[in-house]
């Protein structure tokens with residue numbers, strides 16, 4: 095538009111100048127400028143002001159806008175274009191405007207009017223916008239203030255509620271009492287009238303809480319109270335009202351005669367509100383307030399909770415550093431639990447470390463440790479073995495120790511009279527019932543000597559197969575009675591017994607037995623013992639020796655005296671006032687009674703009902719029996735007892751201990767069983783090696799084995815069989831006991847034997863019907879025994895039968911190389927003469943040069959006159975070539991031999 099004006103002005107100027115040459119504005123105007131006008135409704139405009147010398151514009155005129163004769167537009171019109179540059183040309187006075195000029199002028203004026211109108215409209219809109227935004231800003235501020243107030247109030251309320259909960263409960267009780275008293279016509283309860291903030295009783299806040307008496311304003315109509323907002327109340331008052339509001343469902347009790355009066359500000363306001371003083375307007379407004387505050391309260395609560403959570407998480411000080419116990423393996427879920435973290439976070443952490451693991455997957459302790467450190471916790475590594483920590487109990491104080499009977503083990507060579515001696519000592523006869531006439535398992539008994547001295551005897555069998563058990567017997571015993579038959583003297587097992595006793599640092603008492611036999615010489619025994627560093631008292635040594643006769647019962651009292659004396663010297667003491675513990679002497683699976691273990695209490699007192707852990711088994715002691723079959727309620731130190739109630743058959747020699755509860759017992763036995771399984775698996779895999787290795791060994795005939803599954807009546811026998819069979823192993827053939835256990839032969843035993851091509855050794859046990867049928871079907875051999883050396887003999891035969899045959903070399907003859915021919919197809923061929931014996935095709939050959947073997951191999955061809963022959967005898971000539979060997983020379987000698995296999999003896 096301004097361009098248009100300028101153009102018009104320029105046109106005028108150009109049109110005027112040629113006509114008159116008079117510059118009207120340029121000549122008359124002495125001053126010019128612009129003035130901004132402001133109007134009351136916010137509109138403003140800028141006008142051009144021209145001051146002329148000769149004509150003075152009417153005072154107050156908006157602006158001189160031209161001459162009276164010339165239509166210069168309405169006052170206050172837009173400045174002319176180019177006015178700042180010395181004014182524009184005006185049409186000459188007196189000359190009527192042309193039609194074109196008029197039209198232009200009209201158009202310009204129209205334009206100006208339109209623009210003016212638009213500017214005015216814009217200004218109005220701007221003004222309105224400003225007004226509106228100011229209002230909005232004010233509203234927003236108000237809202238923020240309100241929210242801040244609400245939050246502050248909420249916080250205050252929460253704190254107050256937590257702190258005053260106890261107090262409030264008491265106050266509620268008091269209020270209830272007061273309300274009960276205030277149900278008179280006057281009605282207003284003291285609690286409602288009491289000035290100052292009254293803690294809101296939880297009973298009143300809690301939905302469904304028992305309402306106070308009708309008319310009690312404190313409890314009066316929470317719903318109604320919610321709707322009746324006191325006008326002009328502050329944030330605090332509103333807060334007090336809010337808890338009531340947000341607990342819908344509380345019993346609504348209409349207030350009696352609510353007083354419609356404006357509420358007072360101040361602390362009493364809350365009390366007044368509860369008192370039921372409300373006004374109608376507030377009640378009406380309260381509708382909106384209630385619904386709004388419900389939502390806002392919730393929002394505020396949520397916001398606050400989030401902020402607190404964020405603050406807790408962000409602040410390093412409040413971070414909880416935990417001690418995370420890490421076992422050898424742990425599942426991801428369990429690890430997360432121990433760190434109180436989300437399992438997903440743990441999975442994520444593992445993922446970052448390059449470990450893909452699901453929640454249920456187990457990770458090793460090293461990986462888990464990295465995760466724990468990542469989460470900023472402390473690691474405490476534990477091993478499975480830690481479950482046994484503290485099992486052994488505290489060391490006894492000197493004052494707690496009391497004298498205990500000695501535990502004696504009778505040792506000696508086979509048939510020197512151990513059992514007979516024990517029998518004589520305890521006036522019983524076990525030997526008669528023993529299969530094969532030897533003791534098959536350890537028994538333990540306690541006898542009371544004529545002098546009243548208690549002595550516990552452990553009967554260790556004499557056969558060498560029981561060496562292992564004897565060694566164990568020595569470790570639990572205090573004194574060893576070494577039985578040496580006067581007629582037989584010191585025998586190998588006597589020497590072995592001495593070694594075991596010495597190794598266990600247990601004193602020996604020598605019982606020279608069978609002195610009743612005619613012509614025996616006990617002194618010979620004494621002399622023989624000297625060779626084994628046993629110097630008896632009669633020869634000036636320290637070892638007591640008693641000449642006894644188990645058969646006749648001679649000097650048994652002296653033997654007991656000697657034992658008592660030795661016990662005194664040893665000063666044997668134990669603390670009976672603690673949980674019982676000791677060692678399993680023997681165990682078996684009894685058909686009627688289940689697992690039965692003979693245990694020797696070594697410390698403390700074992701009581702019936704105790705929960706015991708024995709080796710890898712545990713159980714509650716259901717019953718306790720002594721060696722005479724009598725039921726006992728408790729067993730003191732050094733007393734051997736049979737215990738019933740174990741979950742399984744513990745291994746002989748395992749320690750047992752009474753523990754505090756089942757959980758502990760389970761924990762320990764689970765760990766021990768796991769260890770046993772691992773050990774067995776390791777032993778198996780070690781024995782097997784890799785499949786390739788095993789195959790290679792078998793193919794090379796390096797190793798063969800006799801696999802055996804042992805089932806025995808008692809643990810001791812099973813163990814003894816293991817030892818016996820182990821000794822039968824030879825370099826080339828090994829005896830491998832795949833499984834050794836107590837009890838009947840079951841199908842699983844047969845399966846095991848079948849899988850390993852093993853033989854089942856049944857010692858005093860029988861197979862179940864199913865197992866027997868299965869064995870017949872699958873061709874598994876079950877061998878039944880009741881005497882241990884029969885087992886040994888049989889297995890030894892089996893071992894011999896499987897021994898690799900011996901390769902024996904048989905000399906055939908010698909041949910002398912007379913000539914060497916080079917044959918294309920065969921390589922070098924030796925023309926020889928047989929000088930000794932014979933040469934046979936396919937036999938083994940050795941090439942001897944100057945009496946030294948330079949090659950050993952096989953003969954590939956044997957010919958006579960181009961014909962292949964089977965053999966060539968002494969004196970004849972023949973052609974011979976070696977397999978894969980060509981370095982033969984004239985003068986070399988060929989030794990021929992054959993390898994024959996003979997059965998091992």
Ligand SMILES: Nc1nc2c(ncn2[C@@H]2O[C@H](COP(=O)(O)OP(=O)(O)OP(=O)(O)O)[C@@H](O)[C@H]2O)c(=O)[nH]1
Nearest residue numbers: 508509510511512513514532533556608643644645
């Ligand atoms: N004359 C005589 N014979 C005895 C005496 N003591 C044992 N015997 C006999 O010796 C044999 C072996 O006695 P056992 O008590 O079975 O010997 P053991 O040492 O227990 O034998 P194992 O259990 O096989 O180790 C039996 O025939 C007894 O009768 C004794 O004092 N005098």
